[in-house]
Each structure stands twice: as C-alpha cells, then as structure tokens.
Amino acid sequence: MSIIQNILSESISYGKRLGATFVELRSQSVERTTIELLDGKGDAIHGSDQGTAIRVIVDGTWGFVSVASFDPQILKKGVRDAYSIAKLGAKNKRESVELYPVQPFSDRIKKKWDVDPREIPSVEKKDRFVDMHKRIINSDEKNRILGSTVAYADITGIQYYQNSDDIEVTMDKCITWAKINANGKDGIIRAGAREEMGSSSGYTPFNQENLEEVAEILAQRIITNIEAKNAKGGVFPAVLAPSVAGVFAHEACGHLFEADITETGIIGTTLGKKIASEHATIIDDGTIPDAIGSFPYDDEGTSVEKTTILDQGRVSALLTNREYAHKFTEITKNTDSDIAVAPSGNARAFDFRVEPLIRMRNTYFAPGDFTMEELLEGINFGYYFIAFLGGEASGEGTFTVGVNEAFEIVKGELGQSIRGVSISGNTMETLLGISGAGKKETFHVTAGRCGKFQTAFTGDGGPLVRVNAINVVGEG
Amino acid sequence: MEITDLRYFASLAMDVGEKQKPDEFEVYLQYSDVAMIQIENGRLGQISRTIDNGMGFRIAYGKQTGMGFTSKLEEEVITQTIQNTAMTAQKSRDNEEWLGLPERSGQPTNKVFSNQKLLGTPLEDLIEISSDILTSCKVNRAQDPIIPVFGGVSLMGIKSIIMNSHGIDAADEVSLFLCFLGALSVREGKPGPLHLDYRISHEEILDDANNFSVEVAKEAYKLANAKKVTVPRSVPVVLAPAALSSIGSFVFLPSVRADKKQQGNSFLADRLGEEFLPRELEMYDDGTRLESIHSSNFDAEGIAKQKTVLFQDGIFQNFIYDFTSAAKDNTLSTGNAQREDTSGVNPGDYANIPSVGVNNWVVKPGNNELDSLIKDIKYGILINSIQGAHQGVPETGEFTGVINPGYIIKNGEITDPILGLGIAGNILDLFSNFEGATRIVKPGAGSLLGEYDSLLPHTCFREMRIVS
Numbered sequence A: 001m002s003i004i005q006n007i008l009s010e011s012i013s014y015g016k017r018l019g020a021t022f023v024e025l026r027s028q029s030v031e032r033t034t035i036e037l038l039d040g041k042g043d044a045i046h047g048s049d050q051g052t053a054i055r056v057i058v059d060g061t062w063g064f065v066s067v068a069s070f071d072p073q074i075l076k077k078g079v080r081d082a083y084s085i086a087k088l089g090a091k092n093k094r095e096s097v098e099l100y101p102v103q104p105f106s107d108r109i110k111k112k113w114d115v116d117p118r119e120i121p122s123v124e125k126k127d128r129f130v131d132m133h134k135r136i137i138n139s140d141e142k143n144r145i146l147g148s149t150v151a152y153a154d155i156t157g158i159q160y161y162q163n164s165d166d167i168e169v170t171m172d173k174c175i176t177w178a179k180i181n182a183n184g185k186d187g188i189i190r191a192g193a194r195e196e197m198g199s200s201s202g203y204t205p206f207n208q209e210n211l212e213e214v215a216e217i218l219a220q221r222i223i224t225n226i227e228a229k230n231a232k233g234g235v236f237p238a239v240l241a242p243s244v245a246g247v248f249a250h251e252a253c254g255h256l257f258e259a260d261i262t263e264t265g266i267i268g269t270t271l272g273k274k275i276a277s278e279h280a281t282i283i284d285d286g287t288i289p290d291a292i293g294s295f296p297y298d299d300e301g302t303s304v305e306k307t308t309i310l311d312q313g314r315v316s317a318l319l320t321n322r323e324y325a326h327k328f329t330e331i332t333k334n335t336d337s338d339i340a341v342a343p344s345g346n347a348r349a350f351d352f353r354v355e356p357l358i359r360m361r362n363t364y365f366a367p368g369d370f371t372m373e374e375l376l377e378g379i380n381f382g383y384y385f386i387a388f389l390g391g392e393a394s395g396e397g398t399f400t401v402g403v404n405e406a407f408e409i410v411k412g413e414l415g416q417s418i419r420g421v422s423i424s425g426n427t428m429e430t431l432l433g434i435s436g437a438g439k440k441e442t443f444h445v446t447a448g449r450c451g452k453f454q455t456a457f458t459g460d461g462g463p464l465v466r467v468n469a470i471n472v473v474g475e476g
Numbered sequence B: 001m002e003i004t005d006l007r008y009f010a011s012l013a014m015d016v017g018e019k020q021k022p023d024e025f026e027v028y029l030q031y032s033d034v035a036m037i038q039i040e041n042g043r044l045g046q047i048s049r050t051i052d053n054g055m056g057f058r059i060a061y062g063k064q065t066g067m068g069f070t071s072k073l074e075e076e077v078i079t080q081t082i083q084n085t086a087m088t089a090q091k092s093r094d095n096e097e098w099l100g101l102p103e104r105s106g107q108p109t110n111k112v113f114s115n116q117k118l119l120g121t122p123l124e125d126l127i128e129i130s131s132d133i134l135t136s137c138k139v140n141r142a143q144d145p146i147i148p149v150f151g152g153v154s155l156m157g158i159k160s161i162i163m164n165s166h167g168i169d170a171a172d173e174v175s176l177f178l179c180f181l182g183a184l185s186v187r188e189g190k191p192g193p194l195h196l197d198y199r200i201s202h203e204e205i206l207d208d209a210n211n212f213s214v215e216v217a218k219e220a221y222k223l224a225n226a227k228k229v230t231v232p233r234s235v236p237v238v239l240a241p242a243a244l245s246s247i248g249s250f251v252f253l254p255s256v257r258a259d260k261k262q263q264g265n266s267f268l269a270d271r272l273g274e275e276f277l278p279r280e281l282e283m284y285d286d287g288t289r290l291e292s293i294h295s296s297n298f299d300a301e302g303i304a305k306q307k308t309v310l311f312q313d314g315i316f317q318n319f320i321y322d323f324t325s326a327a328k329d330n331t332l333s334t335g336n337a338q339r340e341d342t343s344g345v346n347p348g349d350y351a352n353i354p355s356v357g358v359n360n361w362v363v364k365p366g367n368n369e370l371d372s373l374i375k376d377i378k379y380g381i382l383i384n385s386i387q388g389a390h391q392g393v394p395e396t397g398e399f400t401g402v403i404n405p406g407y408i409i410k411n412g413e414i415t416d417p418i419l420g421l422g423i424a425g426n427i428l429d430l431f432s433n434f435e436g437a438t439r440i441v442k443p444g445a446g447s448l449l450g451e452y453d454s455l456l457p458h459t460c461f462r463e464m465r466i467v468s
Helices: A003-018 A072-090 A122-137 A208-226 A242-257 A323-330 A372-376 A428-431 B003-019 B075-091 B123-137 B208-224 B243-258 B258-262 B323-328 B370-374 B427-432 B447-450
Strands: A020-036 A041-058 A061-065 A105-109 A144-163 A166-186 A191-200 A234-240 A280-286 A306-311 A362-365 A383-394 A398-410 A411-420 A421-426 A435-436 A444-450 A455-464 A465-473 B023-038 B043-061 B066-071 B146-164 B167-187 B195-200 B235-237 B284-287 B305-311 B360-363 B380-382 B398-405 B406-410 B413-418 B422-426 B435-443 B453-466
Touching: A003 A041, A003 A072, A003 A144, A003 B167, A020 A072, A020 A208, A041 A122, A041 B043, A041 B075, A061 A072, A072 B123, A122 A144, A122 A208, A122 B075, A144 B208, A166 A208, A166 A435, A191 A208, A191 A383, A191 A398, A191 B023, A208 A398, A208 A411, A208 B043, A208 B123, A234 A242, A242 A280, A242 A306, A242 A362, A242 A383, A242 A398, A242 A428, A242 A444, A242 A455, A383 A421, A398 B398, A421 A428, A421 B398, A428 A435, A428 A465, A428 B066, A435 B146, A465 B422, B003 B023, B003 B043, B003 B075, B003 B146, B003 B167, B023 B123, B023 B323, B043 B075, B066 B075, B075 B284, B075 B406, B123 B146, B123 B167, B146 B208, B146 B413, B167 B208, B167 B370, B195 B208, B208 B243, B208 B427, B235 B243, B235 B370, B243 B258, B243 B360, B243 B427, B243 B453, B258 B323, B360 B435, B422 B427, B427 B453
Parallel strands: A041 B066, A061 B043, A105 A166, A234 A383, A362 A455, B235 B380, B360 B453
Antiparallel strands: A020 A041, A020 A144, A041 A061, A144 A166, A166 A191, A234 A465, A280 A306, A280 A362, A383 A398, A398 A411, A398 A421, A421 A465, A435 A465, A444 A455, B023 B043, B023 B146, B043 B066, B146 B167, B167 B195, B235 B453, B284 B305, B284 B360, B380 B406, B398 B422, B406 B413, B422 B453, B435 B453
C-alpha cells in the first residue's frame, strides 16, 4: 500500500469509529494545462491540483467535505466535519439513504498514454493551435473567414478511491479536450462554426493531421453557412447526422434516463414500456476505447458498462449510482417491469471539489440497416441536419437543439444549405417518429461536455437517423 | 484561513517571483469555504462543505509571458511552480497582446461585502431553512402534487488577495447567502414545466423561507397545464428577469465588452455616443451593488470595481474594460477583469487568466407593478424563461430560442400557461420597442448562467417575432 492509500484507509477507519455507516475518500493529484486563444493569440496556463473528497452516511444522511489536501490530519478533520454535518442533517431527514450492495475488490489501473500530454511543453501545444488558426483563416480565397477561438485542456494524474465496503481502486487518468470556434462574415451575413475534440487516453488526437482536418471542416462550414439561406419554420421530416443524432440522444433522451431525473421526470411512468419506434435504440457506453466519456471505474468504484437505455423503443435500463440503484430496485420490485437498475457506473465527479452525480458517458443511437439514399427516400421537403451548436432539455420532456450546418431535402435529394435554424419539440413524440437508423458505416461518436451542475466530459453520436416530424425553428 | 494567512503566502510568492528577475510579476490567491444543503426530488439531499484554495501567477520578461497555478499552498510547491512558470515564459515566443500588469487606479467603494454574523450562521439554521422550504413547497395535493425537484441553501465565504510588481496590494472578502428552488407540478401523471426561483444576500439569511417556497409552488402549479398554442407571428411581450437575462447574456452583453469591440465582434463598435435606444431604457454595469452577487471592492487584477453607465438618455455611453483592453484604447480599466472558468474545465479562479466580464447587469426599474405593465396588452405573451438562447449570434445581436414556459396575456390579464413557441429577432430592435419596466427588480437571474449577475425588472416590449 502506498502512503496515500494508507492515509485513506486510516481515515475510513476513523469515520467508522465515529459511527458512520458508510465512508469513502477520493483523492486526486493531477497536472492541468489549459489554453485560451483568440485569433491565435493568448496564453497557456499550467499547474498542479490536488485534494480529497470525503463522503459519509450517518443515520441515513449524506455528508460531504472537500479539502485541497492529502494531509492526514486535515483529512481526519474532514471526516469528522462530514460526520458532524450528516448527523445534523439526519435530524431533519424523513427518508434514509441506502446503497445498492456491492462485493469487495481492489484494482490498480496503470496506464501508459500513447502520447502523455505532460511530456509536451505548453508552448508547443499552444503553437499547434496557432498554426490551426492560420489554416482556418487562410482557407477561403475570398477572405470571408475572420477569426477563431480555442479552449483547450488536458488533465493528467492519478485518482485514489477507497470506501468502507472494502472497495479500493487506484487509477491513472488522462483527459484531453478542445473546443474550436471560428467565425466569418460576408457583408451583413455572419456565420460561425464549432467543433469539439478529445480523448480519454492521451494527447494523440491533437496531432498535426487531425488539427488540419478540423480546420478544414470549420472553414468549409463557415463558407457553407455564409452562402446558405434562412430556414423555413414548421414541422418537417428530417435526417440527423451522427453529431446531431448524438446531441439529441444525450440532451433530449439521455438526461431523462438519469435515475435522479427519472424519479420525477416523464420517463418515471414508462419503465419497461415501449415509448418509441422500433428504430430507436439508445446506448450509454463507458467502454468505447479512447472516447472522452470512457473510463474503467466510476467515482463510486463501480465498473463501467455498456447500458442500453432504450431497446428498440422500449425503456430497458436506467443510468444509476449506488443510491438510485437501491431506490429503483425498491420501486420496481413489486411491478412487472424487468428494467435494469443495478449500478451502471454512471456516478461521476468532475474533480475532488464536487460529489459524484449520475452523468452520461458516451451516448448514442445504435446503427440500423438503412443507406443514406433509403433514409432520404420519400421526403418531399425536409431537412438534413449535419452539425449542432448546443442543446438544452427539461425534465417534462421538451428539448431544443441549435443547428450549425444543415441542408434542405427536396424530393429525396439534398438541396440548398440553410442557416439560423434550431430544432425543438417533445422528446416522446420525436422518438415515436423515428423511422430509420443508418448503417454502422455512418456511425460516429464525438467529444463534448455536459453541464448538469458540474462539467463532465461526454461523447455523443450515432449513425444517420431519420425522424418523420420535427419542429424546426427558423425565420424563412 | 484568514486574510493574514493569505497575505503570508502571497508575500512569500512575491519574494520567490522577484528572485526570478522578471520585468513584471503578479500573484492572485483565493480561499473559499462553501456550505451547501441540497434539495433533491422532494427530499433533503447531501450536506456539503467545500474548502478550496490556490494561487495563480503571471510573470513577464518583456513580452515573453508565462502563467501558472497550484492548489498546494506549500512553500516548496509554490517555489517550484513559480520557477517552472518563469522558465516557460523565457522559452515562449513574444506575446504581442501583452501590455503589462496594471498599476493601482480608482478608489474602491469601501463597502463591506462580508458579514461576519452571516458567516457565523450555524449549519443547523441552514438545514432548518432547507427543511422549511421543503415542507412549504410540498403542498399536500392528492391529485396534483408539487415536487421540489432541486434546490439548495448555501453559505459561502470567499477571500482573495492580489499583489503585483507595480505596487498593487488588494485584499477582498465576500460573504454570500444563496438559496434556490426548482419545482414542478404533476398533473394527471405528467410533470409540468419547472419553475425556478432564488434569493441572495451578502448580509443575512433568508427570513421568509416559507413564503419563498409557497410562491415557487404556486407558480409551478399554475404552469402545470402549459401547452403549445398558435399565436400571431408578432406579439407584444413581457420578459421576466430570467428571460431577459438569458437573451441579454448571450447576444447583448458580449457587445459592451471592449475586448469584443477590439476583436471586431461587437455590434456596438461604431456606436459609442450615438442615441438609438428609448431614453427610458437605462442600463449599467455595477460591481458595487450590495444586493448583487458579483460585487466586491476589487476586480481580478486588483482594480477598484465601479458603476459604469452603458445606456443613458438613449445614448450608448461606455464599454467595459479590463487593464489590457483599456491600455489598447488608451483609457483606464473599469474594474471588469474576471477570472471565470468559462469552459467549466479549469476550476478555481486562481487557475484562470483575467479577461473582460460583466459584473452585475442592471436595468433601471420603472414605475409599474406587473399588473399595470400589461394592462394595455390585448394579446401578448409573458415569457418566464427561454430554452436554447445560447444559439444567438453575439456578433450581430440576433437571438433565437423557445419559450419554456410563459403565459398568454389577454385583455391585460395573465391567462393560460404555454410552452414551445419559437422566438427570434435582433436585440437592438427588441430594445427599440421598449415600453416600460416594473418598479421591482430582481437580483440573481444572471448568476444562473455563471459569469455575471443581474438586477432586472420585468420589461415590456411592443413586439417580438414568433417563428414556430
């Protein structure tokens, strides 16, 4: 056992002696580099970050303390504080927290990253994005591309996790991520484009070739948007490209299957039932190699898995942590629902400052067997949505997704490009209207972030997906 | 940790910094202690206490610059981090944007933003407030239950100190009580739209938790049957503070930032001193308001925060500046340097580089109650909040989004709840249609978006386009 593992172990013993029925400590020591550039100008900032999250259950109530330290005395005080605040809370508690039972185990995940971001000087990382900026703005011979912004982060280090159920996981972690925005102008017409990229296994995606490819995509999208016309608002059939299908899978669907939202949300009354078309299978998967939302264990020490939440239109599983796995086991045990509610490895915390919440990992539509031509067939007038700007959804089942690149579909053929469009609607109605999913050759998962109270790096994706009717917000 | 402790570490870092023989050096140190009682799905959730601290450094050799940070407040780690940052700076290319670190300027308001009595509030009192909120919100309706879906009661104390090689030595302390509650009503088994409300104070805890909670519950109940309806393509609207805040933050406030103007990304770039908005629509940025969240004596570069007039007498009066953008325009900073983690991936203000940001967006209140503001509207919409407002285009002021939720206004009365209507327009066109504002303003709406706060009334506009 390392020194830090011993310190955690002693802190857990101390918490149990105080009377806590559950104690966990999660310590992290990482190096972090972030870069913010505007038009290729700006700075990198590099530093070290370490601290410990302490969670206890006392008399059925959670207590959480976070300290920026590994010091045994500070951790001991943290455990005592967590115990005290949980004890106070228990006086007002009407319902006790219980955790889904687990088997003891110990694991050490050692990783050697293909390219370790700590070995690349910050100056070099920055220079690659400066070159990318030059490539973006020089891509249009009519000089309509004005500028770009870059936000980049890499976080690399080690996490130690132990709890009083004799689970111990020590794992190396590495996340690399970037969001690149570009903008252009032609007369009074403005256009923007965005892409995110990232990985859970090192700096590899940020090689010269990939950055050049993303630069080309952004430049082309701006030109397309400048030359596009305004979209016509109304209800139309549509084909969603993988990134738009992915953001729909995440925002409109996935959140509703997060068990803390399910409890009061619209999916809560549909467990085990068919709510969508047979073409709609949605999976949340923490096991895709290298994807930004992949990791071996979640922040409660649960092994991650591939969770099919919607199986050919039927609600088949929820995304859970140990608390909600127990809760939904109780809720469903006297029903005829066969929905999977065991801990799914979705308890995620951004860092030691925050507690784990139920979060998605890589969420996507499963591929089907349609070709692009078959998906377009029969659409007299509709839209092909290629890239998104962002999405938002509510527990009662409404969603909005901003579209960054789109084309008209006219008589089964792709038509003119359109801009200034978003899609919105009711998730259940939209899911019922899914009438086809593309072959696996069209499948793709992209990197992104989710902002449910704290940031989580997530992947979204799918194949091409056809929807019979979707509400299009446009001005044409 | 007390200010004297922070000063010890900051002075230590200044000494280490000077030994690297830079032309300029800055240290920013922050300590925060946050207690939070969560409300989750009708229950008292987790109780937490988060203590964070760390320091950030900026070092310059001419125009070669380096930035570093550490959350480990240990002499050896601080020294190593500063040495590494200095080495990085000396290896870097010239940073053409670097115009140096600021010197002391402006007089701080010297208001007290930290209340010791508030910070001494026992945790038991915060738990009691959470418990009262829960009890009052869960109105016992067998048919249409109200569910307090999420919320929290939080007390935070934040201390910071900034020193630089030009003589800036500024310390700040801020205390803040914050409570928020999102509730919905379940009607015939279906959840209705969420209604979210909040209270903040630098000085005292919430003394009317029951009323606050009952008001949230009542509104959630009224919204339960919200439906999508067909309305004319253009209607008068009243924007609730949260709705105005979301449009404003995405497509208006970026354009009052001097750095955006300098980048060619502000639609207000050529309009300084020009009269083009109704004279009644006055706006400010004010980092000194006691009732707003982003208030303190100093900004993130140690410059005194101030009140900056944005629009008065219909004239666009000022951009807001940090030190660098001000130096480019040969003017003074307006105290608007912030160290926000805008991407959500770099926690700790100390780990972020300063940039221009709004402190508290203030729209001058009118003389109306909400009733009198809508009394002449024959058919219009009261918009509570807007989904998808982030899809607007800040460079042009074009906004878009979906009303979720709102109410139809008929013959001067608020009637049926609605949702799902698409809206679009240009923010300056909307502001040009300004009809009036309520007497009561609400703080906190901007804080939901993270980067700034606001103090906004309900505002009425003659027309807004409905696009779906």
